[in-house]
Amino acid sequence: MRGRLRALKALSADDQVRTKPLGLRLKKLLQFGFGQKRLLCAPEFWPGLVHIFIFGAFMVLLLRTLSLFAMGFSSELLALLINTEAPFWHTRPLCKAAYEAYLFLKDGVALAALVGVLYFTLWRLRRPPRLTASAKAFVVLGFIAALMLTEFLFGAGHMSAAIHKGEQEGALGATFTWVEPVTSGLAALLQMPSKAAFLVALVSFWLHLVLVLVFLNLLPRGKHFHVLLALPNVFFQRLPVQPQASASAALPTPNLEKEEFGVRAFSQLSWKQGLDLNSCTECGRCITHCPTHLTQKPLSHKGLNLALRAYLWRNEKALAEAAQTPKPAEGEATVEEARLVGELLTEETLWACTTCGFCEEACPVFIENIPRLIDMRRFQVQVEAQFPAELQRVFEGMERQGNPWGLGQETRDAWEGALALPKWEEGSRYDYLFYVGCAGSYDERMKKVSRAMAVLLGRAGLSFATLGKREMCTGDPARRAGNEYLFQTLAQANVETFNSLGVKAIITQCPHCYNTLKNEYPRFGGNYRVLSHAELLAELISEGKLELSASDIPKLTYHDPCYLGRHNRVYEAPRQVLAAIPGLEMVEMQRKKRESVCCGAGGSRMWMEEHIGERMNHHRTKEAIQTLEGGPPKTGEGTACVAVACPFCHTMLRDALSDLGKEEQLQVLDIAEVVAGALKRG
Secondary structure (H helix, E strand, O other): OHHHHHHHHHOEOOOOOOOOOHHHHHHHHHHHHHOOHHHHOOOOHHHHHHHHHHHHHHHHHHHHHHHHHHHHHOHHHHHHHHOOOOOHHHHOHHHHHHHHHHHHHHHHHHHHHHHHHHHHHHHHHHOOOOOOOOHHHHHHHHHHHHHHHHHHHHHHHHHHHHHHHHOOOOHHHHHOOOOOHHHHHHHHHHOOOHHHHHHHHHHHHHHHHHHHHHHHHHHHHOHHHHHHHHHHHHHOOOOOOOOOOOHHHOOOOOOHHHOOOOOOEHHHOEHHHHHHHHHOOOOOHHHOOOHHHHOOOOOOHHHHHHHHHHHHHHOHHHHHHHHHOOOOOOOOOOOOOOEOEOOOEOHHHHHHOOOOOHHHHHOOOOOOHHHHHHHHHHHHHHOOOOOOOHHHHHHHHHHHHOOOOOOOHHHOOHHHOOOOOOEOOOOOOOOEEEEOOHHHHHOHHHHHHHHHHHHHHHHOOOOEEEOHHHOOOOOHHHHHOOOHHHHHHHHHHHHHHHHHHOOOEEEEOOHHHHHHHHHHHHHHOOOOEEEEHHHHHHHHHHOOOOOEOOOOOOEEEEOOOOOOOOOOOOOHHHHHHHHOOOOOEEOOOOOOHHHOOOOOOOOOHHHOOOOOOOOHHHHHHHHHHHHHOOOOOOOOOOOEEEEEOOHHHHHHHHHHHHHOOOOOOEEEEEHHHHHHHOEOOO
16 A cells, blocks of 8 residues: 555656545545435446445445444443443433444445445356456456355344343344444344344454455455545546636646656556556447447546556556655666657557546546646647657648648638638627637538528628637647647737637537637637637527528437537537527437547547557448438438537548448438528518
8 A cells, every 4th residue: 555655656746636635636536426416317327326335335334344443442442332331322312323324324225235245246246348357356246245244143142142131032033223224133043042142242243354454455456446545546637727618628737848748658647647547447448339349449537457466566656766766867867768759558549538527527437538638649740749740730731821631721711602601800899709710611511501590690690700810720639649749839819819819708600619619718818708609599599689590400309519519518509509490300329428439530540540440430320321211211301310519529420421322312401501491481
């Protein structure tokens, strides 16, 4: 245990405040630590509930265990209990009532824990895909069962001895009490004579304490170390920048002036990232809807956590000693530490992640997987200049033309055509800036979405303008690809432009722009009211500013974008928009909202090729096809539709439909296009 803590202390400092605000952290600790709130999420409700049974038993029995240890160290106190003298608190009514209530609760949670052990034993024998085969897990289950059984046997033996000593009539009938229903029922069932009862109580007492001590020694040697570290990890979790968003929405911002260019070696990980590794429960919840795991990519966040933790445990002594050794002077030889990328994980693993956020949203102990991978990407890009070849063109395009396609800045507003939208200039005053985004400005298909959105804003009578040729990329693709310098350059330039124009509110149609402007630009002085087009359309429809007629789309399903859904928890607004269209039949995919599967474009993977396993956009599109083909529309009724609220998702799903030969039967439309198609004439 001491070695584990010394190794954590030897890791780098964390750049975030992990103790404030104290009130909010304590609230989250109660909700997610002691309350185990995340374990009750679908589709893993029942295993989560049973885990709560066992966790609750340990929490309730902690007081009982401490009292038993006190008896073990005090022969007088143990003799008092075994010889069944009434404790002093039985003479005080309130204390007696509280003690009896505790005994009743203790019996209930211990029985629930035994049920939980049986459930998990059968469950592990069946072994769901997210679990790893582990003999230690069965050993620990055996320990838990033994602890509960010795607790019951100690109580039953003690109770039987008390009845025999009091020479009560009808001893067996008098044994049962509702104060301890399970314990007293066991005593009545066993019908022990006086000496046997005393022996059972004594043996169970000492066996229980021995089991506790052995169990505590086993904890630091396996995954059940999380029993000790999970609660601190929940307390020290990364907090969201915005109240409505997920903590995963904003990446930590390094200080480039201090040459914080990512991490190369294990010792450069922070103490919190080391705590994450030790807190991993190996539950596998992080991989149930992870797109890389589902499509046979080499990245599994659970597997990566286990690999890094194994390295930490093998080298904890060396890490601790290295932290105490003075750093060598420049030019002197030093021991070469294992590289993270290339030795502990492969480059394919590093670049597979789409940063969709499911792993962090699902983790019951709030392990922060994405920042760790992005830090590794930052070092590879900014120091080693080693990254997928496709990203070279993306970086150059953003540096020279302000967009990842590298298309001319002079054509940035060509998408408008005859619309001739107002431009926000110095001295202008508008209520909203319509931030079109790179895809909406340059991609031929996405230009239609931009025009549809402009029409809707005009029909609603909003005061808005665009930046025209002055608009540049928010920098999201660069940041998620590890080019932090390029991101910060673009972010600072954009914030300077917005602030000089007096921008207060921004409308976006790209969740990646939305997330960056809302959650990451405040770090650079950009504080604005940022609205996704889904949120704005829902607001305008509810206020009656957009009147809708029947749509000619016969059936529709909606795909949740990761950066709108999981990262920013905008789930209901797009559904409210679609539900407001008269006669439109909407059917949900099986994996939706929090469990929605990424299209494969996030984390800058929009510009990278997939060479391993199934294509992620194919995987998600097959589910949409299966959902919509349950009842195909009749001839002449129009084409069924997959609705999206993200240009990246739009491109990925549309390409997949083409690859799968379904582009004639199904179409992909942005929700703005669906609404524009249902506008009443006028």
